[in-house]
Amino acid sequence: MPEDASEVYDVTIIGAGPAGLFAAFYAGLRGMRTKIVEALPEVGGQLAVLYPEKFIYDVPGHPKIMAKDLVKQLIEQIHLFEPTMVLGQRIETLTRKQFEGEEVWRLGTDTGSHLTRTVVITAGIGAFEPNKLDRPGVGDYLDKGVYYFVKDKRPFRGKKILIIGGGDTAIDWALNLKDWAESITLIHRRDQFRCHEGSMAHLKTTEIPIMTFWELKRIEGDGSAPKSATIYENRTAEERTIPVDIVLISTGFKAALGPITKWGMEMVDNRHIKTNVFMATNLPGVFAAGDIAAVEGSAPLNLIVTGFGHAAIAANACKTHIDPAARMFPGHSSEMKL
Ligand code: FAD
16 A cells, blocks of 8 residues: 655646646735646647647637647746646545644545645546557567557667657657657558648658558567567558667547546536535545536536636635635736745
8 A cells, every 4th residue: 555645735637738737826825835636648629639739719818829839838937936846646536634633635646635624626528548559468568568658768778669659749759759760650540630730741751651551560579578569451461570779659649537526526427527606525624626527507618718717716716715815806917026
């Protein structure tokens, strides 16, 4: 059993999509000690995972902004308050706990826990996880040469890399790693790519072979690292074995609300958490914001701008929950010295 956390935060935010990131901004503005926990090793939620290269036209003050650039700016905005960021951990449980004479929330993960006075759930459509590829060798070399994410580019230097996938992430990593790796081969099971046209045009100017209708059959290695990958043409069944040091699997993501529905909160249609106009759920000190929140008496509108509004309300409501003497209204940021 992993050890419990030894310190209590004022606010812990579950999910680092736009609503979670903006909640962290307001929590910081109110002087609360803030932590964000995100299931993926990267922040940005749907913007980073599903449409990083698409333009968004309905974020106030930005006539047109690419999703990944909006994420960058949200990160820049919260760095002012330096919240603690915990990436790659999915919150599985939400329970009450006595800690040094105080009743707090315990957020459990499979590696440990987080203790907090209030919680803001900004879990969107659920925790993202990569689609897994079930082929011989993948499990044997996972994190020893087979990866679903590039968390650190260093192990990729001078290596022979096979990239699998046809979305933005696969193409972006092929471009990003091309001068870093000894060689890159890209395989994709179809001849249609779900990526930005400009990225594909750029990829075609490089020496990277783009093999469409090819899929992974198996990975062979020496027990400690991959040495080769056998791939096959899915129309003709032709097989080839190519030398590889690294296989990067980038075949999309799926999202699942998973355990959240079992935390004792009132749900609406089993996909949304019911809140009042303060974004409060039926659990004391637990708030919800963004796509996951169904505000009683309000029309559902799953948009970034709605999530920002929810996030501001939820973070300020956390403040008044912790300190009932505090005002809900934070004051105008334009009057503050930040
Ligand atoms: P999300 O962005 O879904 O982020 C939730 C995060 O929580 C995820 O990163 C997830 O991994 C994490 N998480 C979930 N559960 C857990 C857990 N148990 N533990 C840890 N982490 C967890 N909206 C607009 O306003 N304008 C647009 O133009 C627009 N275009 C879109 C285009 C597409 C293709 C799509 C799919 C959506 C678009 N949207 C647009 C909608 C917009 O992206 C969402 O409204 C917004 O992302 C919701 O933000 P969120 O922070 O609530 O949740």
